[in-house]
Amino acid sequence: MSALTQAWLYLLAAGLCEIGWPLGFKLSQTSSYPKLAIAASIVSIAVSGFMLWLAQKHIPIGTAYAVWTGIGAAGTFLVGVLWFNDPLTVMRSVGAMLIIGGVIVMKLAH
Template sequence: MSPTFLPWLALIFAGLFEVAWALALKASDGFSKPIPSITFGITATISMVLLAYAMKHLPAGTAYAIWTGIGAVGTVVLGIVWFGDPANLLRVASICLILAGIVGLKLA
């Protein structure tokens, strides 16, 4: 595996852990439930550590935008699936625009 690939891999996992902490935060019910609250703390820490590593090697704006994009798309999609959040045409189109931005930043 190429060393230049590792920051991108770390960034992808940082984004996935962002999804995990966002969903754990929702499930914690305002930090009133211990297991989701602990899960939030662990996954948020892992996400930040991986993001920090990625930002050492990638442009800050690109890394941060991709991290938040992965987190936003993943959280919206899983919110629809697990929490019954609305899934209308405008929300789905907006998710597609975020994905296009993520791909564009990676290719730029």
Template sequence: MAWITLLCAGLLEIGWPVDRKMAQSEGQRLMGVILALAFMFGSGFLLWLAQREISMGTSYAVWTRIRAVGIVLYCFWVYGDPAAATRFLGVSLILANVITLRLTLA
């Protein structure tokens, strides 16, 4: 259950940079800031819960990598960031790192 909580924390972690970007748009500042704070709180709380069973180093590493992969994929999809093969290789290596961390603790 702790790994599912950590996955959810990582997914929420994707939300706050997206909402900070939204807060840069005129007319969406307040909503962007409120949503970013909500995502930060939710993500931090779920990370705290996951760390009851998963070590701090492992949980933090996985949490930040979920955010990194999520943001890259989101920017490919929404903002049209360049989707070069080398970028996908980088994302694949990050995912391999998370899987390796999980398997070594199984």
């Protein structure tokens, strides 16, 4: 596997971990284990940041940051809609699709 492919896998993992910390914060407000949820958020933040750091060795900072936050934002949106009954409106859906489209364009541009 090339270093660039590995960097993109690190970035994907970082983006998925980026979903974990807001999820942990939400669970800390809604579960009977708030301290465990906060601890999971802290671990998620640390792992996400470390994976982003690894990815930036071979991916430009602007691309890496945009993709990282895009995965986190769109993924958190989906988690909210699927598990927390956040509203799924046309405008919110269009916004999420624009974020996903931006992530795809950044990947293709690299």
